Amino acid sequence: MIEAINTLIATRYLPPPRTRAAIDRLQAQGFARLRRTVMPRSPFYAPFADQPVARWPQMNKARLMEHFSQINTAGLTREEALHLTLQAEASRDFTPMIGDVALGLSTGTSGQRGLFASNRAERRLWAALMMGRFMPQLWRRQRVAFFLRANNPLYETVRNPLIAFGFYDLLRGIDAHIPALNHQNPTVLIAPAQVLTRLAGAQTAGHLHIAPQQVISVAEVLSPEDEIAITRAFERPVAQIYQCTEGVLALTCKAGSLHLNERYVHFGRDVVDTATGAFCPIITDLRRQTLPILNYRLDDVLVPDPTPCACGSAATRITRIEGRADDMVYWHTRNSGTAGTETGLIYVPADILRQAVATATAPIDDYRMQQIRQDTLHITLDTPAFNAACVSVQANLQRAAEALGAQLPPLTFSHGIPPPTQDQARGGDPAPKRRRVTVQR
């Protein structure tokens, strides 16, 4: 409890760490505590407690699942945990708990199942972090609307006398919730980016009329065009919590930048593009106790921004989250293939592709781009002026390719985006087809 209160105070009232040295000190304390109090309780990690981090096994979702029974410090077996969470998913009317450990299941973008577990103290810490950073006024009763795929005590923890909490199950569809949402009129609206976009559409159309003071996008990547639509509809900037089952990885600061949560998580970098410094994070969660996340590589690609932030925090700024490493677009360099020159591939930030559509001279309502290996870029446009839009997008992409020193791959265009499938229409999982830029290898 004391730790949760400290977290709330630190997040809300203390200045953020202003130097790299201050962050390093906080992290050194975190590592010392992990080695002293957490690793010895994990059969998997106990032998590594006094080993340098470089010797710790590198983890990912598959390996964490494989060794779940030995890694967790609560003596849970993977089989009982899986059984209980699957049962809960199917019935949707109870929260899977073993003792005071709450369990959850994630499907993730890869479709691979991941289990997560948290005890009461960890859930309090999460709530303290959220309240510290995002509740508009702690002394006034807040109404929080939370759209999520499945109920989980992690979020229930936020329920207290000062917070009236509405949970909206994404599997029931978004439209079904609109009357209740209007009735609740939340002061804080928390939902995945794509759900916020749909709610923004309902608000603009007049079906939804709420006035949240704080709008928070969780869990998935928030694209610039969605951010604009949400900001317009609710007349509020959208704050972002970049979190996955592995933890809260980044949060928007008061100046509106996304910073890595380096107070509580250590980020190693597996650099995938030296020019931009884009990297896949290798995280060690310094606070997690029940299911330690140590030296764990994520597939998301983060693009760092080295310029200092107006908020004064020295925590790394993130320009954008590119999504999965699998969805990174590469084109051939200009000279590749010519005799006597080096052949090579150049990384094309998804932002550049989006920009080519956003700045087209013809109106484009929506679009998809699919890069097929390095050979073809297939573009689908939803536009009343298809021919003009194609010409304009092609010209923009050609200019972008020249600026990058890349060869624009052959383009193919088609008109009209197929309607979402039943599952996608419900706004549940961020299915790959809903992503605007995808890559087929």
Ligand SMILES: [Zn+2]
């Ligand atoms: Zn900042």
